[in-house]
Amino acid sequence: MTEATEHTDESSGVDLGSALRALRRRADLSQRQLAERSGVPQPTLARIESGRAGNPRLRTVERLVRAAGGQLTIGIPAPTSGTATLTLTPVPHDDMRDQGGRRYPAHLDVWPVHEPRDWPGAWWAEWYRLPPERYPLPLPPAAYELNRRYRDNRRWAAEAQRTAQVRRVIGSDLPATCWRYVAELPDGALVGELRAHERSPFLEFGEWHPGLPEREMVLDGVLVDARYRRLGLARRLVTALLTDMREAGIVDAVAIAEGFGTELLLACGFEIEARRPFALRLQETGKRGS
Template identity: 60%
Template sequence: MAEPIPSISPGADLADPAHLADLLRRLRRRADLSQRELAVRAGVPQSAVARVESGRVADPRYRTVERLIRAAGGRLDVTVDPGPGGKADTPSGEAAPVPHDDLRDQAGRRYPAHLDVWEVREPRDWPGAWWAEWYTLPPRLWPLPLPPATYRLNRDYRDERREREEVRRSVRVRRVTGPTVPATAWRFVAEMPDGGLVGELRAHDESPHLRWGDRGGPQDREVVIDGVLVAVAYRRLGIGRRLVEALLGAIGPVCARALTGHPGIIFLHACGFGVESGRPAAMRHVPVSGGQPPRW
């Protein structure tokens, strides 16, 4: 029966000359090799083996250590400690691959591995696009060409972006029912796994016939969106769109409408809403002091 490959105690540091010397002697004994024979197999001078085994080398080269251990029948593995949460990056305990390793800049170079890099498909994806708020601007009017990918050097921004991406992946949308919600009302919430609320939509049923004073059956109704709210830190993650889609999926073929202004118009337009002609304009009552209101 073959002897087990010698190993050092957990947590031992191969940078410590004493640990490395002990391991190499044990490996050489198991392989039944002299220092000269091990040196020939590893392709290093015999004096290098002697210095390592005696502990006289304070900082041996990694390549030399690897050659000696492999020549003696051992194996040199690199393990990754768990992250702050106590979990490894991958089930096998290895470091997770760089997600953007296949991206290249205009010169064909890799982007920094320690930063988060993302593709630029439209101006909103690029921090350098200061005109991104007007993302309906046609490409011919963009003041700068878009790069293939981008990143931020600011680590605070990186951490904020990672937190936002985690929220995007983890958030769940559900409908709220019960005694607190009237039968003619709708409420949807966007929650994190721990129950934290990050978004909410409220709407109510309405009969369009009420506006004109004629009669209509119970099947003649439409849903009016009262409001869509998303926490400021988590906007532009698609949470508001998911809330609206949940409502539209629940009401089926029933018409849905909303009364809003900018930037709500842009948001609802992205959700499939359009401006409907023939609807009454939005009006509000303004108190008049010192006289009668104007007559039209």
């Protein structure tokens, strides 16, 4: 897939350095890698991207753009807008600088470091267990990952989080007391589901007494495709249920969970209630010898 851009002078408002950095990010190329592909010296590329090259030769720019998978187009601006359109997505961290005042590599994913958990090197060394005055090294302003597979997975996860939609399923084939929610991708692929049902506490206690709600929600289960776990989809499903049930006047909800399910519900505002029974299990263990 190619990207179209236009190289114009400063009055056009197009930033050639930003465009090249965005192209490199899309192609996942470092400055050195793009220089090798294009045959343009890396120092020349660095000067163009930083805006210090003055007026680079058109042939040099074309070689860089093509090597990064783009296409350089020179033409008359569209009559409707009157300006050239840059279709590339800007580098998210282009405004960040390292301790030397330099930009971070455009093709990497860079995130600010606010605490040791944000820095992989400190995380695996368990710095977060230490008070700040005992950190072996000062925290850097930002961190990034060089492993390409990790970067690809990180970007894939971010795209899945951004595009996945959670909605309630309402249809004539569902009982009136059934609440069903799904998490879907733009292509309609189902990656998560939540099911719950309303019930009357009268059925449990056999009689009404002051303080007993008329309706309560029972969470039957939350399922998320294994590949899409740890992206916050389960929490979004539970949050959607809680929001809609409160709008419907239902303020109580109950659930039985274990392991990560317990952590999920606690994070969504549930509390462990000792008076509620634990789940019971019947498991076939085989016939015993006589």
